[in-house]
Structures are given as structure tokens and as C-alpha cells.
Amino acid sequence: MGSQMSALADKHESGPSRRSSALAGLRITFSGLLCLAIVLLVGLAALNIEANLLFLLFGISLGVVILSAICPVLMVRKVDVERIAPMAVVAGRSFTLAYLVRSRRAWCRAWSLLVGEIPTGSQSARFSSGFITALGAGDERRLELPALCPNRGLVALKGVRVSSRFPFGLFFCSVDFYLPGELIVYPAVGRFRRDPWRDRRMPDSPAPHQLRRQSNDHEEFYGVREYRPGDNLRWIHWRRSARLGELIVRENTPARTQQLTIVLDPWPEFESPEDSSSGPGQPLSGSPSPPGRLLNRLSASWRSRQQRSINTWPDDAVEGTISLAATAVCDALERGHRVGLIARAGAPVVIAPSGGRSHRQRLLHELALLKPGAAQSLDQLVSRIRWSGGWHGRCLICATHHNRTLEHVLRLLTVRAESAIAIIGDSENFEKLFEAPSGRFTGPVAARRSP
């Protein structure tokens, strides 16, 4: 895991690959079908009226069609491709995929090569295609193509497809290079419109005089470095960036190192009206009689259906919450704080607070791979965590909507940690506090509160 994490920032190149047969990838296009139909009609007309010139025309046209079928196969033969992809990208931000296209031919060019990713059929990524007009014998060409992953997660790369429609576009031949790979798409990182810890309306915000003291010696300038994907755009040093021609960000170091634990619950537990008498996480009471058992069974079935419905809520609400958590991670780490993460998901994530570049990548990596289907409630998860150094610092609870479990956790953390605040996706504070990247995740989700 550690070695994998250390390699996250680097790009990875694909090694030797399996490729499909050029002949198997030969297909006729719509233009080719149309042309073939016209040619056959001409042939039939020639046979019918016995016009010798039509026979000649038919023969030439047929020769052209056959040439169109042979040339694409010849073009894609002896062509190799290598993909250079970043290990991780940020959702909603375009990135560059590089392809090295190499010709192993000895004596003639390859024309009209279209290079792109093999479609996976999912909407998780959008890739562009590159066009090489002519690739000389023994030449190598590097194509850098923009791509975009709109959603976080793991994007499987199947391979690279090289196709050609040379010379007339009547047939196309494609060769698939099976270069399996993965792209980890970090959640989109926005920015805080204001410091959430200074918000007076926050129930657990520090007192104003404490905030003033904190704001004076909160952090100090440390240095500048190059921009990395995921950095907060607020920290870009525009003047220096304009001078150097590339994005430069300020690095600050806090005067006093803080510890921040982010508690994330993107898919909150469903709480039915029957749960009003019992606390969260407690089993329902039921009589042992058959009607009671049947009632319990039906209720559990209904509840699980409702939970499944929650787990498949519109992405905007969930992604907005996760993006908020990612923004908090990046923001806090940039300030030099130590950040930990507790996330309720299919595979719960518990990461002790730490700092540094590799820790940041680890946190973003885990946020990228969060999936629904948690077996335990948030309070059960939180209550079982025992930090070795205890709960210090602040806690930031990010959730999609408010429920009693959240309240319970907030109370719990307020007692254990230095302070705790909650930012709920369906609250009005959400938009006032958090600016989503590029207008994503806009609007409260009040209408989607009740399943």
C-alpha cells in the first residue's frame, strides 16, 4: 500500500501488450455500403443493357472498393502504441493522456491513423482521439490528448485502439492494443468561501476573541511550489505564475499545528418513523409471535429497500459531500494541519491524522474509492474508534442530510474532541460555505431528503 501510494503521483507507462488481429478489425462503413450498392447497381445495369463502358466502369469501381478494403489493414499493421497516463486525476478537470505511436515498417508510411482509448461503454470518462496524418517508416510520434473524468472513482482503462480509414473511408480497420490500466479520479476540490471554524452560526464555533487570536497567528508564508492537481485554486500565486508561465501556489505553514478529523457520511442511514422511540443503532422491538415476526420481516425488507434507495441517491448530493470533505482535506493540509479521515462507506475508512504529501494522496485516494453499502451506522463506527493519542483537535462532520445519528455523533465528538461542527449537504449553510468546483453540486437537496 505504501509503495503504491508513493507511486500515485507518477505517471505510469504501459508495457508490452496483447493486440487484436488487423483482419478481424476490418469493417465496412456506411459510405462503403453506399458505394458498394452503387457499384453493384452499375454492374447490374451493365449486364442488362450490355454497355461495355459500364463493364469497364464497374470493374474500376470494384477495384477501388477492393483497394479500400486492403489499404486500411496495411496501414495498421506493424504499428505499436504505448500509453503514458497519470496515476491519478481530479474529477471535472481535464488531464492529458500521452500516446507513443511507433511504426515498425521498413519502407512505407502509414496514413490516416486515429488513436484513442478503447471504449468501455461507461460514462465515467471522456477520452478524445488523436489523428496522425502520416507516420513514416520507423518513426515515432507522441500524441498528447486531453481527457476528462466527470466523476470520482476508479476508471478502468481497457486499452488503445488504432484505426485507419485510408484511403477513401469505405472501410476501416482497427487494431486494439490491450493495455489494461486504472485511473484513480480524486473528488473534485472546491473552495471554502469562508473559514467554517469562524462561522458564528456554527453551534460549536470558537468564541470570537479566540478566532481573532487564531487569525493573527494562524499561519505564515512558507514558500512557493509548482501547482499539483487537487491544489486549492485560492493558493495560486498569480503574479509569479504569469512571470514563469506555469501555475505556482503559495505554501503556508501554520503557526500552530492543528489536528483535524473529518467524519464523512455520504450515504446516511435510513431512519423510519418506527425508529422514533428507539435510539439510532438499536434493533427494533418485536414480539416473538408469527404476526410479529412477519411484521419485523416486512419492516426490515422495506427498510433495506429504502436504504438501497438512499445508496443510489442522485450523485450530486453525495458527490457534493465528498467534494466538501476533499476540499477540507486539501485546505487543512495546505495550512499544515494534520488531517485524519473517518468515512462511513461499504468499506469503512479510518485514517489517523497525519500530514505530508503522501498522506494527502492517501486521503484523496480513499475518498475517490468510497462506495455505498455500509453495514454499521456512523455512531457505531465513531464510537469504536480509539485513537492512540486520543481525540484531539477539531472534527468536521460532512453528511448529505441531517438525522438523529448525526446529532448523536456530533454530541459525542463535541465531548471527545476540542470542537466539532457539521456541514450538511441539504442545509442552507452548505452553499454559503462551500463553493463547488465549476458549478457542480449546486442547490440544496431538501427535495430529496425523504426517500
Next chain:
Amino acid sequence: MSRIPVIFVEKAILLIAAVVPLAQAEAQAGGAWWYLAGSILAIVVGGWTLARNREPLLGPVLSRAVVLGAFGLLVYEFVWLRSIHVVALSHFMIVVCASKFLQRQTLRDDALFAILCLLLLVVAAIVSGNAIFMIVVLVYVTIGLDLLIRFNLSLERTRAAQTLPAIQAAPAGIAAYENSPVPSGSVVATMALCALLFGVAVFTFCPRFGAGMFGRPELRRSGLAVTGLSEDFLLDNIAPVTESERPVMRVQVDIDGTPYAGEDKALYLRGRVYDVYAGKGLGRQGWEWQRFARGRIRSYDREELGEDEFNLLPEYDRSAGEGMLNQHYTIEAGALSDPVLCALYPPVAVSSISSEELDVIDKGVDDQCLRARHAIRRPLRLTIQSPAAMTPAVVEALQAERERSGHRSILAHPPEPPLPREDEIRQRIAPFIEAAGPLDVPENRIKFARSLVEWLQSPRFAYTLTPPTLGPRTEPICDFLLRHRSGSCQHFASAMAVMCQLAGVPARLVSGYRCDSYNETGGFWSVRGKHAHAWVEVYIPGQDWVRFDPTPISANRQAVLGSWLSRLRNYGEYIQFTWGNFVLAYDADLRQDLLSRFSEWLMRPAHNQSTVLGIVTAFVYELFAWRVQMSWRDRLLYWIFALLIVALVVLIGYVVVVVTWRSVRWLRQLILSRRAGWQRAGDAVFYYRLCRRLSALGLRRRPDQTPAEFAADVAARHPALRPATEVVSAYYGVIYGNHSLSPDRRQAFEEFLHKLNGLDRAALETP
């Protein structure tokens, strides 16, 4: 000022190349050249706007208006003008293509332009018979292919650009073509050569099944026309004669292999004969020439004769004569509208008819007709033999043939009813009769006829292509001889024939072609519409019908040979003649002939060999030993042929080896995978047996259950069936994991299944 892009120039060349043969084919109509002129104008204007960076002349609205206008023109030509459909369609396509030069150039317009140009080429192939089509084909396989390659490269670039997220695709303008490399000329030339060779191979070896596989139009009148003159020779309403340059046919004439130069450098191809000049009578006005023996026509069916040729003079022994005039005709398809067969008189045999459609010949007393049931769309080839000289044997054979057809006596048939001013005409010819002497003597008849010819060719008579307009009751010959004294060849010939008949000399009017256009380059006579002619035949006892041409010599235009323009024209005609003979009139017979001649040429070095190996050995030996005397050109051709054969053999061998090797590999993989599949299927049979047995026990898998869930459910309810889970697990391994069952497991499963066979429902329910 910007440069005009290459693709614009290529499109312009393609359009002009497509329009020229269409215009040439429609030359008679005259309207086709307007389309060519309009296209050129559109190209020039479009090029000028491009060069000056100005806005195109036609915006989107105007472009649509032009297309609608062209469609309206199409409807007009279909409905009102009743033009030939493909010709009208070609006009529509030309207008649309020309309008593309005046609009903004986009990829979609270029694609449409390419399709329309291809269709124009198809139309040109249908209607054009000119050798210029060969140049059009060369232009299309070179420039057309280059245009398509450029277009496709630009389209692919645009398609790739459209995949860039959040990036607008650049409009497909001219710049999209110019900034990218394109295949060199050698690549295009190689493709063009391959396409051309393939086309020639298909053209040469494609079977010809006969026209009309899907139905064909019937001829309104049956027959084969070679004259262009009407069937009924009317003199009273002769329209001005037009000198048409339209080719009718080309004739190669030889006497046993020696080219024939004609009589007085002219070739008289005789068509119809007319015996009687008669008024229409019965209230109808006008005078016309009629055939006396119109009713005596016999039909010969080729199939009944069982021979490849029609023998028109069975009584004549061709081998005993003084040589035969072999006439090889190539008749243009457009000339086939009137049922007369023209030939040098007298035609003895008709053979080598290229079209199987012509299988009946109608023979009159002195003229014959080849009949076709359906329209013949391509040039026709046939060979006619005539005696080189009118020997007594020929005369006797002709007489015997007439007697056989019931035409025993040859008489003079004076006009019926008598001409209005017949007495005056008799007075005019009386001195000639008196000077000639008794006209029953052959020499006197010849003298009399020649005197008439001299008289008609004297300056007192004038040749004109625009005879005077006559009243409805005016008799043309009297008017010609006694009043106006000007007319065309029909007047001169009619007048002489009538005068002979009035003198009691059997004479008749003959219509056909008098061709004086001999092409020395190709050794053939080029007969055109303007060569249609009329002359007179006078019956001379012992010499049969003798030709006399009373039309003044100045009207018989002599071809001016020797100037460079004439030589150029002759060369062009020779190319056209070769094109017509070997391309337009190509058929299975010609292919057979070419192949046999080619094999004769090829087999020259190995003429003594009879086995394939011997032939190949002799041929290869000849390449190096040079035993056979042959020209350097032949030897070079042998070498080229040998190299082509070697290349072809290597190519075919390579393809065969690759295909065989890949097929064997694929087959081997298929067999191996099938075997593995069969093995696995064999291993999985135990699962199906388990299912059947459980089903018999009342335990069936629900549709929503997987085999594993079913097995778990069954095992939970019936402890005796616990091994079922293992069975299903093994089944999964076999089917999805490509595993094989070990003998121990197979044995265990067999035991379990055997035990199951002994169970029943009651035993299952027992705890």
C-alpha cells in the same frame, strides 16, 4: 490574394471531364454545350471569389433556390420535352455540381459533389460512344482518387477534432485541406494503375449473357438501320438536307487481304432500290418512289439454316471467282433505326454478326434486311462479302436468284400516272436516244446513260442542299428538269431514272452511302450522315445493274488529304475506330478471337510442344536462347509478360500460403477448443443428472435462484442432500473455470447420484 486550393482545381477538372462526353453525345441537340459553358463559367467565378477572398456568390438561400430551379428544369425536360431520362438527370446533376463552386466549400458539399460526379460518369458511360471517354476514365482514376484521398484525410481530422471535450470542431474550410500532407503522386498512381488493371480485367473476362437480363424495350419497328434515309422516298416535300457529321459506320474493305481503295476514291454502299415513280393517287397528293417487288420477301432464320452466315447468293461459287471484297462493318448503335443492309453490290454472304439478336434476314429481290427484335445499344459488327468484279458467273447467279424469287423479267417501269409534262421530257431525251442508237444493245444503253449523266452534270443544272419549295400539285421531277433545274442528289438521280424509264431502259433509283472519306492511318472508310446519297442503276444485259451517278462532281466532296489537320483528324478517327471496335463493340466473339491470337503469339517459341511442362520450358529457354526470329519489340513484350507471370505466381503463392497457414491455425485452435469444450461438457453431465434426479424428487430450482443458492437451500432442508453443494461447486469449476474433474471426485459424485436414485420423497422428508 490567396492561392486557389488544389482540391478546387481537382473538382473543376472532374466536372469538366464528366460534362464533355455528355455534351459530345448530345451534340446534335445543341443544348448540351450550354451546360459545359455554364460549368466553366461557374468554375471561373468561384475561383475568382476564392482568389480574392470574397464572399461566395451563393448564400444558403440562393443555393437552395438553384437546386429547386434545377429540379424544375428536370421536371420540364421529363414532362414537356420528353427527353431521355438519364440525359435529363445528367443536366440536373451538372447544374447542382456547378452551383457548388459558387458556394462556401464544406465537407458535406464535397461528398455530395463526389457522388454526383460518379453518377455523371455512369451516365456518360451509357450515352457516350466517343474515345474521349478513355481520357475521362484516366482523369477520374488519377485526379478523382487524389481528391477522394484528400477529402477523407480532412474528414478524419475533423472527426478526431470533434472528440475533444469542450472544444468546438473547426469548420471544414479550405484550410483543412491545405495544411496536411497528402500521399505522393506515386501512391495515387499506383492505386490508379491497380484500379485500372482490375477494371480492364473485369471488362475483358466478365461474361456477356446478352442484353436484357431484367427486361428490355421492344423496337417499335424491327430491323437494322444503316442508311438514315426514310423508307418511302418522297420527293415532293423534301426538307433542306443537313450535312450531318454524325458517324454512321466504319468499313474496312479488302480483297483477299489487300486494302481496297474504292472506285474513284469513293465507296458506294448500296441500300434500298426503287423501281417505280408513282403518284400517290386516291386523293392523296405527292409523288414517291416505290419498290416494285415489295411483296416478294423471303425470310431466312439463322437457327434453321444452322450456319453462322447467311448465304444470299447460293448459286454463286465464291471460290471460283476473281476474288472477294471482304467488308468489315462496325455500325454505330445510334444509326440502327431503319431496316436496310448497305453493302457493295452485289452482297453474296453475311457473316460474323456480333449480335445474336440479329437472327433473321429478310431478303427481297435486290435488297435485304437484317431484323432485330430488340433495341441494340452497342455498336454492331458484321462482315459482308461481295465479288470484286461483275463476272459472267456473278451475273448468272444473280439471274438465277431472281428467277427463284419469281422475278423473271426486268422491265422499265415508266411513272404511273404519267408525269404532267412528260411529253416535254421525252422531247428533251429524244436527241440522246437518237445519238445512242438502238437501246436494246448493251453498249448503246451505256452510251445513252452516260450522255444523260453528262447532261445532268452540265452547268445548266445546279446542286443545292435547299431545294425550292413546291406547291401541293407540282410534280418535282418536271419542276427540276424544266423549271428550277436545281436540287439535291435525289433530284438528279430521280430525273435520270425517270428519263431512262421513259426511254424504255430499265432503271431504278438506289439509296445508300457514297463515302469518300478514307482513313489511311487506320485503313478504313469512315461513313457519316452527310455521305447519304442517291444514284441510278441501269440494267445492261450481260452486266446486270450498272451504277451511274448523275449528281455533279463538285457536290461529291473530296476529302482533302495531306494537310496536318486532316492527318490529325484521321488519327483521331483511327482512335475512335479502334475504340469502337475493341471497346464499344467488345463481345464474347471478340474476346475469343483476341485470346486465340494472343495464345498463338505466346506459343510461337513452343510451337512443337504439347505438354504444359514442355511449353513452359521452351518459353523460358527462348527468353535466353533467342532461337526464334522476332523483332526487338516482340522480344521485349515476351520478357515483360514473363516477369508479369512470375510476379503473379509469386503473389498468388504468397496469398495461398498465408491463407492456408492462417486457416490451418484457426482450424487447429477451433478443434482444440472444441475438444476442451466437449471434455468440459462431459464433465458437467453429472450436474444435469443431479438436477433431473432432484426434479424427480419434487425439488426444482426457482428461476430466480442460482445453482449454488438452490443447492444450499436443498442441503439446508434435507441433510441427505448436503453433497449437492459440492456437486454444484465442481460444476462451476468445470464450466467457468476450465477445470477438469479428477477421477476421485467423479467416483464420489457417481456414488452420490447412485444413492439419490434409491431415495424417494418420503425418505427425504424423514429426519
